[in-house]
């Protein structure tokens with residue numbers, strides 16, 4: 587009887603671990619597939635690509651602009667440009683929305699990962 591119970595416990599633990607593992611996998615997969623990214627370009631050249639699902643601050647162009655990613659949105663939190671238009675732009679989060687800093691030739695553009703293949707074909 588004692589041994590039987592023990593075996594049952596181990597099976598239960600194994601099942602729980604499996605379910606937990608699957609949940610993490612599914613969550614990672616769905617989260618990754620639906621996540622948007624921001625592409626940072628300087629003079630048309632890609633400097634970096636950052637996930638909007640990860641809160642962070644990114645120095646752009648050697649520190650002329652500071653990009654802030656928070657709660658799935660990207661905004662320009664600081665810039666050394668004279669017009670400050672980029673800093674006053676609304677945070678972007680949807681596909682094809684962008685923040686442009688003309689004086690520094692910085693473009694921050696949102697790309698949803700669902701459209702990536704389509705872009706690859708049309709370009």
Ligand SMILES: [Zn+2]
Pocket residue numbers: 665667669670671672673686687688689690
């Ligand atoms: Zn600017």
